[in-house]
Amino acid sequence: STPCTAPFLGTALSFAFTSNALTFYLIFFSVALGLTSPFLITAFFPNTVKLLPKPGMWMVHLKKFMALSLILTVIWLVDVYGALTDGSLLIYLHTALCFLFFAFYWRHLLPKKKFLALGSLLIFIFMTYSLVAKSNQLSELSTSTSQVTNNEMINLKTGLNWEPWSEARMKELQASKEKVFIEFTAKWCFNCKVNEKLVLHTGAFKELVQNQNIKLLLGDWTKRDPIMGKWLQDHGSAGVPAYFVIKENGELVALGETISVKKIADSFN
DSSP states (O other): OOSOOTTTHHHHHHHHHTSOHHHHHHHHHHHHHHHHHHHHHHHHOGGGGGGSOOSSHHHHHHHHHHHHHHHHHHHHHHHHHHHHSOTTHHHHHHHHHHHHHHHHHHHTTTTTTHHHHHHHHHHHHHHHHHHHHHHHHTTTOOHHHHHHHHHHHHHHHHSSOEEEOOHHHHHHHHHTTOOEEEEEEOTTOHHHHHHIIIIITSHHHHHHHHHHTOEEEEEEOTTOOHHHHHHHHHTTOSSSSEEEEEOTTOOEEEEESOOOHHHHHHHTO
8 A cells, every 4th residue: 555665665575475374464464554553543542633733834835845756756757667668758758747737737727728728638638648559569679678778887887797687697607606696676666776876886896796706697677577577486586676696506595685795795605
């Protein structure tokens, strides 16, 4: 019932999906209890309602702040959408959103400018239909192509050699007794971005990789590649982020969703 499970709930849910039935139900019961606690407390102790803030102008300011946060969320979602589809579709999406905005804006001027609101709404509907139609035409774009492009961008940014993940390449490195670090990430994954900023794109991680000659594999799950998804599920991960290392003896070790440079270094021992 939350819009995003990051950063703490996602770890708990991933653990629940890979545990036994009793643990699964206990975790989800705890989540439900936490989400309903404000309603339960006020239901059993009605006097606690007095502790809630009184209505006032602060509600108007909060409404404006939340509206701004929603606009920023839309910008982020548009960026994610651009990574999932052909970039030309963003022109349709931006235009549709602009006309939708004006449709709601001119609604306050009814009936004086009723035709403007109605016209904007009709254009929005038409643009949305065109967007969906064009999106369906481009739905067969190759996931591997976008993954290679993403890897090249990360290589330029970090100065490290990240290779696209594939089970064949992973087994090849495993057979050659190489040390390997594997990251599974997605453009829409907030936890992934935090881990990259604090750990994987730091000088300390770069130094560790260079000193120990660690090979790097990157699995881009932005488009939810079914092959990658099945491999993750088979190895106890319900989604991303997910991190693994392969020791020199070929052993595969799961690091979970939270990492540090020290944790990665110790996992090779």
